[in-house]
Amino acid sequence: MSATGTRIAVLLIAFVFLGWRGLGREADGTGGGATRSGTPENPTLFEVRQQCNEIAAFFHVDSAVARRWVPPAFDLAVDSLGNATGALIFLNCPDCFWLTTPDSPPLRKGRNTAPGSVVHLWFMLRGPAQVLPVPGAEVTTPTQYAYAVADLVTSPIAARVYRKAGKNAIVIDGTTLTDKGSRQSGTILFTNGSKITIDAYTRTQLTTPLRLGGNVWNWHVNDPVGNPGDVNTTRVMFLATAPGAPSTTRVTIHAEPGTPFADWYGTGDVVASRATFYRPNNVVNNSSRGELAWTTYPPDTLHCPPHLP
Numbered sequence: 001m002s003a004t005g006t007r008i009a010v011l012l013i014a015f016v017f018l019g020w021r022g023l024g025r026e027a028d029g030t031g032g033g034a035t036r037s038g039t040p041e042n043p044t045l046f047e048v049r050q051q052c053n054e055i056a057a058f059f060h061v062d063s064a065v066a067r068r069w070v071p072p073a074f075d076l077a078v079d080s081l082g083n084a085t086g087a088l089i090f091l092n093c094p095d096c097f098w099l100t101t102p103d104s105p106p107l108r109k110g111r112n113t114a115p116g117s118v119v120h121l122w123f124m125l126r127g128p129a130q131v132l133p134v135p136g137a138e139v140t141t142p143t144q145y146a147y148a149v150a151d152l153v154t155s156p157i158a159a160r161v162y163r164k165a166g167k168n169a170i171v172i173d174g175t176t177l178t179d180k181g182s183r184q185s186g187t188i189l190f191t192n193g194s195k196i197t198i199d200a201y202t203r204t205q206l207t208t209p210l211r212l213g214g215n216v217w218n219w220h221v222n223d224p225v226g227n228p229g230d231v232n233t234t235r236v237m238f239l240a241t242a243p244g245a246p247s248t249t250r251v252t253i254h255a256e257p258g259t260p261f262a263d264w265y266g267t268g269d270v271v272a273s274r275a276t277f278y279r280p281n282n283v284v285n286n287s288s289r290g291e292l293a294w295t296t297y298p299p300d301t302l303h304c305p306p307h308l309p
Contacts, residue, residue: 045165046107047100048158050118050283052093053177054240055184055200057251057272058124061086065266066123069224070147071231077124077145085273086265087146088253089120090186090198091283092177099161107161116155117175119188119196121260122146122218134213136239141214141246148220148234150260152188166222166232170260181205182244184277194256200277201251202244209241209279224264236285240278251275 066076066084076084093116100110127145134140152172153159162169173189182205186198216236221227251272255261262268 045101045104046161047102048283048285049096049098049100050091050093050281050285051096052091052117052278052281052283053179053184054092054278054281054283055088055090055177055186055198055249055251055275056278057088057090057198057200057249057253057270057275059086059088059253059265059270059272060084061123061265061267065264069149069264070123070125074147074219075126077126085124086270087120087122087124088198088261089122090117090175090177090188091119091281092117092175092186097155097158099158101161101164104161104164111157113155113157116153116158117172117177117188118154118158119152119172119175120146120148120218121150121152121264122148125219127217132215132237134215134237134239136211137213138211139213141212143215143217146216146218148218149224149264151220152260163222165234166230167220167234168222168224179279190259192258194259196253196255196259196261198254199252200249200275202249202277204245204248205243206245209243210246211239212242212246212276212278213237213239234285236283238278238281238283240281242276242278244277246276247274249275249277 060079060083063076063078063082063084070076078084093114095114096112097114097116098110098112099107101107123146125145125147127143130143131140132143148167150168150170151162152170153162154172154174156171159169159171171191173191175186175188177184177186182202184200188196218234218236219231220234221230221232253261253270255268257268
């Protein structure tokens with residue numbers, strides 16, 4: 001086994017016995033293992049800065065279905081009935097989808113690949129209760145944790161960068177997102193002609209949109225049916241304007257048979273148990289591979305992309 005593989009195996013075993021508490025210290029940059037991130041031994045492989053409209057929808061999934069994809073070392077977030085939580089995070093980015101790869105000459109200085117979209121398919125995990133500050137936020141949500149089974153992207157360039165960082169990136173044919181005030185509709189189109197349709201509705205609008213921020217850690221593998229020990233990590237920081245109160249948007253998702261959504265969640269139709277629509281959403285995410293700990297590259301505070309209006 002390679003040195004990197006050995007470190008991963010040891011960390012996975014430690015994860016089982018020590019739980020989230022120890023890994024949480026590494027994730028926020030205070031752990032010893034995290035100091036190797038951003039170095040030649042463990043380079044941070046990409047950073048994405050996006051400004052997007054976003055629909056974030058969370059829904060119930062049979063825990064047995066979730067366990068087909070999420071390795072046992074990861075503690076699924078389950079409700080009182082034992083259901084796991086799936087998530088579809090749909091970002092439509094017409095103007096800013098800026099990719100930077102500090103260890104790769106072609107994109108070292110960055111490149112805006114907008115217009116573009118990315119759709120994250122996650123299973124939510126239990127993690128340490130913490131609130132990490134987000135510059136410019138009026139309210140910062142508790143940190144969330146997720147296991148990513150796929151990232152659906154419209155840009156082949158983004159797909160190559162995502163795959164280099166160990167993500168399961170699937171190139172899709174395109175997306176649409178129409179915003180009509182209190183109601184939004186979206187379509188995710190696959191290259192084989194199949195699609196996912198989304199309908200979102202926020203009954204009550206805030207007088208002044210809320211400037212909401214948060215952090216997400218997610219763990220991911222290059223192939224969800226591959227080696228579960230080949231786990232890599234991403235940190236996401238977001239600052240968004242939410243026209244409606246968080247978690248009050250009603251979202252209905254219909255996924256045609258054969259789409260990744262239907263395959264991984266075991267169903268083609270869900271109504272989200274909670275969801276939020278963001279307009280616009282500034283997102284920064286930073287990915288690395290080879291460790292279960294993550295820090296920024298360079299190791300300082302992440303700043304959001306273009307300022308919110």
